Amino acid sequence: xxxxxGRRAALATVLAVFACGRQPGPPPRGAADxxxxxxxxxxxxxxxxxxxxxxxxxxxxxxxxxxxxxxLSVRSDAGDxxxxxxxxxxxxxxxxxxxxxxxxxxxxxxRLEPGGAHGMLTRLxxxxxxxxxxxxxxEFEHAGRLALEVPxxxxxxxxxxxxxx
Amino acid sequence: xxxxxSGRPSRRAGWLxxxxxxxxxxACDARDGGATAGDxxxxxxxLGLVATALPAPLPRPEFSLTDTEGRRYDFRTxxxxxxxxxFFGYTSCPDICPAQLGSLxxxxxxxxxxxxxxxxxxxxxxDAERDEPERVREWLDHFDSRFVGLTGxxxxxxxxERAALVPTSxxxxxxxxxxxxxxxxxxxxxxxxxxxxxxxxxxxTTPAQWAHxxxxxxxxxxxxx
Numbered sequence: 001x002x003x004x005x006g007r008r009a010a011l012a013t014v015l016a017v018f019a020c021g022r023q024p025g026p027p028p029r030g031a032a033d034x035x036x037x038x039x040x041x042x043x044x045x046x047x048x049x050x051x052x053x054x055x056x057x058x059x060x061x062x063x064x065x066x067x068x069x070x071x072l073s074v075r076s077d078a079g080d081x082x083x084x085x086x087x088x089x090x091x092x093x094x095x096x097x098x099x100x101x102x103x104x105x106x107x108x109x110x111r112l113e114p115g116g117a118h119g120m121l122t123r124l125x126x127x128x129x130x131x132x133x134x135x136x137x138x139e140f141e142h143a144g145r146l147a148l149e150v151p152x153x154x155x156x157x158x159x160x161x162x163x164x165x
Numbered sequence: 166x167x168x169x170x171s172g173r174p175s176r177r178a179g180w181l182x183x184x185x186x187x188x189x190x191x192a193c194d195a196r197d198g199g200a201t202a203g204d205x206x207x208x209x210x211x212l213g214l215v216a217t218a219l220p221a222p223l224p225r226p227e228f229s230l231t232d233t234e235g236r237r238y239d240f241r242t243x244x245x246x247x248x249x250x251x252f253f254g255y256t257s258c259p260d261i262c263p264a265q266l267g268s269l270x271x272x273x274x275x276x277x278x279x280x281x282x283x284x285x286x287x288x289x290x291x292d293a294e295r296d297e298p299e300r301v302r303e304w305l306d307h308f309d310s311r312f313v314g315l316t317g318x319x320x321x322x323x324x325x326e327r328a329a330l331v332p333t334s335x336x337x338x339x340x341x342x343x344x345x346x347x348x349x350x351x352x353x354x355x356x357x358x359x360x361x362x363x364x365x366x367x368x369x370t371t372p373a374q375w376a377h378x379x380x381x382x383x384x385x386x387x388x389x390x
Contacts, residue, residue: 115261
């Protein structure tokens with residue numbers, strides 16, 4: 001490895017090592033979008049997709065009965081839906097399916113938010129226009145199925161601040 | 166078309182070697198003492214920036230890709246001397262790419278037109294198979310029609326990533342239906358009028374943070390050390 005290449009590689013790695021975490025979003029406010037079986041869903045939204053074939057679903061699941069739960073799967077009439085996780089490693093951002101679901105901690109929250117866990121919608125069956133609503137069903141290990149209507153919001157509502165109000 | 170540009174043992178070994186180099190560099194920096202005039206962290210702090218300071222500046226890179234009009238775009242020449250943000254991502258990215266660019270677009274709208282006009286935003290679509298110029302244009306127009314979109318062949322993209330000193334992207338998770346996700350560089354680099362990057366931004370940067378930092382950088386540039 002030449003000196004220049006070595007130095008460049010080192011710099012690139014310094015960048016990777018210094019990769020920072022995401023900002024936590026605010027706690028849920030207002031009325032739940034759906035509730036039952038010991039969990040409640042807050043602040044669900046789908047940014048209007050910039051690409052014609054893929055979108056993301058964000059929401060907060062709060063454990064209400066102190067027992068915890070697990071979000072097993074997500075379904076939607078808007079297309080194929082899957083639980084996914086985005087993570088950063090070595091300066092790269094990668095996604096992987098959450099095949100075993102996502103835990104809702106006892107007395108705490110599971111947050112599906114930009115740059116973290118999210119619902120991934122693919123093979124969209126309809127254009128998701130701002131102002132429309134998408135039917136979504138969440139399946140939990142203990143709480144069973146919860147259905148909700150999720151609003152489509154402008155794509156540039158930003159990150160780190162939860163859904164637009 | 167299958168593409169696997171990374172993850173080979175030789176490259177992993179290279180990164181490991183680089184990591185060791187980086188650790189020793191960091192150790193040297195710590196020994197050589199704190200906030201000197203050239204200390205990027207101290208400079209960023211003085212400007213009140215939320216950006217992460219790079220341990221050493223990176224030169225504005227030279228690479229050529231195709232813009233969304235199908236023309237050759239020489240990054241260094243086209244952006245020389247201008248406040249420039251460089252992103253790597255792909256248009257079929259459901260989560261972080263639209264969140265990141267949406268956040269930036271919202272932040273830019275908080276700035277006066279005269280300031281926005283000074284800032285060049287360049288997005289490189291690293292998915293050679295799907296990121297056709299027209300598709301990149303249509304995608305970027307959802308955020309800001311002034312954003313520059315670039316793409317190219319697999320080899321050209323890898324060359325650009327190497328020139329910018331970011332990790333090389335690669336096809337990651339391939340699903341039974343043929344769709345796939347792409348692993349790509351997570352940070353945005355910011356080049357100041359001195360044609361160097363001193364700062365980078367993570368994926369969680371909010372509109373208010375973008376507006377603040379870009380306003381400061383447009384007004385004051387990067388302080389000469």
